[in-house]
Amino acid sequence: MKVDIVVDARYKSCPGPLLALAEAVKKAGPGHIIMLLATDPSAPQDIREWASSVGHKVLNVEKVDETYQIYVEVLG
Amino acid sequence: MPKISIIVSSEKLDKLFPAVTLATTAAVMGWESEIFFTFWGLLALKKDYEAKDVSSDYKVYEDGLRRAVNSGAMPSWLEILEQGKKTGRLKVYACSTTMSFLGVKAEDLLEYVDEIVGAASFLGKAKDSDINLFIS
Numbered sequence A: 001m002k003v004d005i006v007v008d009a010r011y012k013s014c015p016g017p018l019l020a021l022a023e024a025v026k027k028a029g030p031g032h033i034i035m036l037l038a039t040d041p042s043a044p045q046d047i048r049e050w051a052s053s054v055g056h057k058v059l060n061v062e063k064v065d066e067t068y069q070i071y072v073e074v075l076g
Numbered sequence B: 001m002p003k004i005s006i007i008v009s010s011e012k013l014d015k016l017f018p019a020v021t022l023a024t025t026a027a028v029m030g031w032e033s034e035i036f037f038t039f040w041g042l043l044a045l046k047k048d049y050e051a052k053d054v055s056s057d058y059k060v061y062e063d064g065l066r067r068a069v070n071s072g073a074m075p076s077w078l079e080i081l082e083q084g085k086k087t088g089r090l091k092v093y094a095c096s097t098t099m100s101f102l103g104v105k106a107e108d109l110l111e112y113v114d115e116i117v118g119a120a121s122f123l124g125k126a127k128d129s130d131i132n133l134f135i136s
Helices: A015-025 A044-052 B013-028 B038-043 B056-070 B077-086 B095-101 B119-126
Strands: A005-009 A033-038 A057-064 A067-073 B005-009 B031-035 B092-095 B114-119 B131-135
Touching: A005 A015, A005 B114, A015 A033, A015 A067, A015 B077, A033 A044, A044 A057, A044 A067, A044 B013, A057 B031, B005 B013, B005 B038, B005 B119, B013 B031, B013 B038, B013 B056, B013 B077, B013 B092, B013 B131, B031 B038, B031 B119, B038 B092, B038 B095, B077 B095, B092 B095, B092 B119, B095 B114, B114 B119
Parallel strands: A005 A033, B005 B031, B005 B131, B031 B092, B092 B114
Antiparallel strands: A033 A067, A057 A067
């Protein structure tokens, strides 16, 4: 998957990963894909909830060792 | 979009963190969000106030919280509030009565304060909230 922006929010607890992602989205354009790296176990579900609320799309979530790689497509 | 209103009546970190975390997360999710700081909660809005204590019942956890903030694992409570303010959807209200009995003036307050209001004004703003919390 082509990734436009990588946001490293590892070792940050809630709401750090979401706030870091929200900042990155401001700089991204429609269609851009952001990969958020997070170790907070609540991050995947929190990001899905946020995305469904604001209208972006979680494409995939992978876990590599202790790190979640959360792929988000910026829409509209 | 939904709306959340939070009333905070303590200036201690263990009350400020949940309040701003929920308020800012709501704003980042596109919700309308507002916090009313009253009684001792108002102290946290003073420019010269540095929030560094937790409530006396939870002193044993204070070092852990401080370490989490100092290590960067958690932003400070003001950094969380600031990010919520940047969305333009988080409003901060200061209680006028509390300011009066504590002798706090408008110029003593942080720039994040949108308005100084009384109880009736805040209730008017909060009455259509989907979620309302009192954190003390």
